[in-house]
Amino acid sequence: MKLRTSALATATALGLALTGMAWAEPVEDTLTIETDDGQITMVTTAPAPAHLSDVMDTIYSGWHFRDAETRAMQMDDFDNPGMVFVDRGLDAWNAALGKNGESCAGCHQSPESMAGLRAVVPRVDEKTGKLMLMEDYINSCVTERMGLEAWGMTSKSMKDMLALISFQSRGMTVNVATDGAAAPYWEKGREIYYTRYGQLELACANCHEDNYGNYIRSDHLSQGQINGFPVYRLKNAGILSAQQRLIGCVRDTRAETFKAGSDELKALELYVASRGNGLSVEGVSVRN
Numbered sequence: 014m015k016l017r018t019s020a021l022a023t024a025t026a027l028g029l030a031l032t033g034m035a036w037a038e039p040v041e042d043t044l045t046i047e048t049d050d051g052q053i054t055m056v057t058t059a060p061a062p063a064h065l066s067d068v069m070d071t072i073y074s075g076w077h078f079r080d081a082e083t084r085a086m087q088m089d090d091f092d093n094p095g096m097v098f099v100d101r102g103l104d105a106w107n108a109a110l111g112k113n114g115e116s117c118a119g120c121h122q123s124p125e126s127m128a129g130l131r132a133v134v135p136r137v138d139e140k141t142g143k144l145m146l147m148e149d150y151i152n153s154c155v156t157e158r159m160g161l162e163a164w165g166m167t168s169k170s171m172k173d174m175l176a177l178i179s180f181q182s183r184g185m186t187v188n189v190a191t192d193g194a195a196a197p198y199w200e201k202g203r204e205i206y207y208t209r210y211g212q213l214e215l216a217c218a219n220c221h222e223d224n225y226g227n228y229i230r231s232d233h234l235s236q237g238q239i240n241g242f243p244v245y246r247l248k249n250a251g252i253l254s255a256q257q258r259l260i261g262c263v264r265d266t267r268a269e270t271f272k273a274g275s276d277e278l279k280a281l282e283l284y285v286a287s288r289g290n291g292l293s294v295e296g297v298s299v300r301n
């Protein structure tokens with residue numbers, strides 16, 4: 014077996030210096046957010062879900078791996094640039110966008126009616142038996158109930174709406190189902206997570222399971238959790254969906270990547286979400 018040495022080979026391939034200096038604990042800090050109506054404290058560190066008990070004890074939000082300045086931006090809604098997208102989502106929610114003037118609000122009332130959804134999606138839809146991302150739910154209303162063309166998976170309209178809907182579940186505990194109807198999708202996602210892709214022959218696990226805490230160039234590697242998504246990314250000065258982040262990470266291994274909304278990336282999003290079962294939904298978080 015050369016399983017463990019492969020992690021070292023990986024590190025070498027990445028040019029990681031696996032010395033004391035290059036490794037750093039996730040920062041010890043508490044994410045309490047100043048909101049319009051008080052404070053909420055997020056669960057950013059939790060015991061690993063049972064399905065990960067062989068590989069790790071503790072799961073950490075990506076927030077613990079960012080620098081003090083980036084962490085601080087997420088601690089006050091006033092400073093969080095992602096809130097602009099939540100506001101834009103709210104405008105779209107209330108607008109008569111549909112072919113016959115339908116609006117999201119017309120059927121769903123306040124966006125607060127979506128509270129709790131982000132915490133359990135991706136999930137298998139009871140009626141169709143299909144795995145649904147939040148984007149799929151949104152698009153089913155956009156097309157079937159508003160008579161419009163589907164929104165692009167990574168379009169501005171889609172990401173504004175993702176920001177608004179995720180925000181309604183902020184502080185709730187991620188708890189996606191991995192069993193029952195979800196099991197085959199979850200297995201598929203798991204398989205992808207451990208498959209080595211691209212010229213670099215790296216699996217998600219090589220970086221986010223074997224090497225979190227290490228630095229890749231100036232980046233402090235996290236566990237690659239998606240409880241904070243969509244995130245405001247300072248580098249892009251814009252909002253990034255989980256699907257886009259997964260695509261970016263596959264691309265970084267110099268592999269041909271999957272398309273947003275493909276069966277592969279849907280299964281992968283479910284699996285990655287399940288690795289964060291127990292953390293808080295951070296709604297719109299801030300990353301570098």
Ligand code: HEC
Pocket residue numbers: 106111115116117118119120121127130150151154155158159174178
């Ligand atoms: C004509 C009425 C109508 C309009 C307009 C509409 N929806 Fe829906 N939406 C529904 C119905 C009905 C369901 C299914 C509810 C159920 O199965 O419990 C649904 C389900 C959803 C769900 C899944 C909710 C859940 O708990 O499973 C989301 C998310 C959603 N809609 C978002 C939107 C958004 C965003 C818009 C505006 C872009 C919108 N909807 C517009 C009627 C509508």
Ligand code: HEC
Pocket residue numbers: 027074075076078206215216217218219220221229232233234235236237238239241244258259262263265266281285300
């Ligand atoms: C070459 C190493 C590498 C590989 C392989 C890799 N990633 Fe990443 N990933 C990174 C880096 C670097 C970042 C940015 C810093 C961080 O949050 O870890 C990142 C960030 C992420 C994030 C955002 C975390 C947050 O809190 O903002 C997610 C989610 C993620 N990766 C998932 C994956 C998945 C799923 C795979 C497999 C398809 C994967 N990554 C493969 C290096 C990698």
